Amino acid sequence: MNELLVLLPILLASGVIAGLLAGLLGVGGGIVIVPMLYHIFIYLNIDITVAIPLSIGTSLSTIVVTSIMSARSHHKKGGIDWDLTKRWIPLVIIGVLIGSFSSKYIDASTLKFMFGILLVVVSLNMIISSFKSIIIAKQLPGNFGQSIFGLLLGGFASLLGIGGGTLMVPLLTLFSYPIHKAVSTASIFGLVISIPATIGYIIVGWGAPNLPVGSTGYVNWIGFIALVPMTMIFAPLGVKLAYRLNVKQLKVAFAVFLACVGVKMLLV
Numbered sequence: 013m014n015e016l017l018v019l020l021p022i023l024l025a026s027g028v029i030a031g032l033l034a035g036l037l038g039v040g041g042g043i044v045i046v047p048m049l050y051h052i053f054i055y056l057n058i059d060i061t062v063a064i065p066l067s068i069g070t071s072l073s074t075i076v077v078t079s080i081m082s083a084r085s086h087h088k089k090g091g092i093d094w095d096l097t098k099r100w101i102p103l104v105i106i107g108v109l110i111g112s113f114s115s116k117y118i119d120a121s122t123l124k125f126m127f128g129i130l131l132v133v134v135s136l137n138m139i140i141s142s143f144k145s146i147i148i149a150k151q152l153p154g155n156f157g158q159s160i161f162g163l164l165l166g167g168f169a170s171l172l173g174i175g176g177g178t179l180m181v182p183l184l185t186l187f188s189y190p191i192h193k194a195v196s197t198a199s200i201f202g203l204v205i206s207i208p209a210t211i212g213y214i215i216v217g218w219g220a221p222n223l224p225v226g227s228t229g230y231v232n233w234i235g236f237i238a239l240v241p242m243t244m245i246f247a248p249l250g251v252k253l254a255y256r257l258n259v260k261q262l263k264v265a266f267a268v269f270l271a272c273v274g275v276k277m278l279l280v
Contacts, residue, residue, distance in 0.1 A: 019052055023235055026052075027242025032250040033266065034078070034243065041078060041243050042174035043134060045071040046127060047273050049235060053224070062222055062230075064120040064127075068173030069213030069230035072206045074239045075175045079202030081244060091196030099155070100162040101204055104176075107166025108205050112212025115171055124277055127172050131274025137182050138267035142260050145185075152187045165201070170209035176201030 026048040030041035046067045053063035086092055115123065140146060152158055165179055177198040184194040210231060217223070217230030226234040 019055070020234075020238055022048075022052060023238035024242055027239040028246050030239065031243035031246030032253070034247045034250060041239075042071045042075060042172075043131070043178050043270070045074060045239060046173045047131070047277065049232075050124070050277075052235075056224060058224060059222060060124070061120045062220060064123045065115055065213065065217060065230040066223070066227065066232055068115070068123070068171075069210065069217060070232045070235045070239075071173035072170065072209045072213060073231045073233075073236050074243065075202050075206035076210060077240050078243050078247070079175055079199060079206055082199040082247075083203055086196035086199045089196070091193055092200055093193055093197045096152075096158075096197060097200050099158060100165075100201070103159050103162030104166035104201060104204055105208060107163040107168075108170040108208045109166075109212065110163075111167035111170035112209050113216060114167075115213070116216045118171075123171070128274045128277035130168075130172055130174075130178075131270045131277065134178060134182075135267040135269075135271035135274065138263055138270070141182070141185075142263050142267075147186060147188050149187045152184070152189065166205060169201075169205045170212065173209075176205055 026045060029048075030044040033044055034041050049067035049070055050063055053066055054060070058066070083092070137146075153161075161183060165176065165183070168174075169176060169179060175198070177195065180198040180201055181191070181194045184197070185191055214229035214231050217227075220230065223230075224232060224234075226232055
């Protein structure tokens with residue numbers, strides 16, 4: 013408990029960074045929160061078999077609150093594609109359930125490796141998309157193809173502790189989907205993914221040994237309480253800064269940082 017309180021400023025700082033980047037660059041907080049929580053838990057001498065799912069579950073719990081705020085804002089502006097949302101929701105939820113409960117049977121080192129791969133892929137996409145639009149088709153595939161997308165989105169997002177935006181926005185824009193509508197629609201899926209996924213990580217981690225104080229299953233509420241207010245306060249500031257700073261250069265710099273973190277998670 014004393015060690016967690018000592019690390020409270022780091023948790024608060026993580027929330028600030030996650031909020032700023034979410035507003036400034038449009039990246040989901042989970043992409044920042046998971047690796048930060050992982051390193052904090054490892055510092056506390058929590059075994060990797062607990063540290064990885066605990067980082068993912070706690071990240072998903074924070075996304076519940078932040079995605080509610082984001083979805084409300086986008087709904088007021090009329091940017092959400094409700095037709096696509098209704099088509100994808102059932103498949104995404106099925107994917108979330110598969111991903112959440114699969115985490116119990118996937119080795120923690122494998123999860124860490126998968127997250128490292130995700131960081132590297134996301135960073136490469138951010139760098140390339142900063143200079144050139146990548147489009148592979150003029151429209152989304154048919155119902156079968158979109159069903160596969162929904163399953164994979166829910167599965168990977170819940171398995172790795174990220175919201176919908178990190179995967180959904182790049183995916184939709186590959187098919188000529190308007191970027192503003194992709195961001196708005198992804199905000200709803202952050203909520204669709206995070207609620208059942210958080211419950212799943214609580215159930216899967218229930219009674220797990222060596223959990224730190226303040227944990228219910230694989231969700232640590234001390235981390236939740238420290239992170240959520242900071243992300244909610246600083247995300248709007250990030251949006252304001254986006255209109256004043258050179259976002260392209262910042263995006264590339266952040267992508268390089270993500271790639272370094274990803275490589276570290278792959279190798280160490």
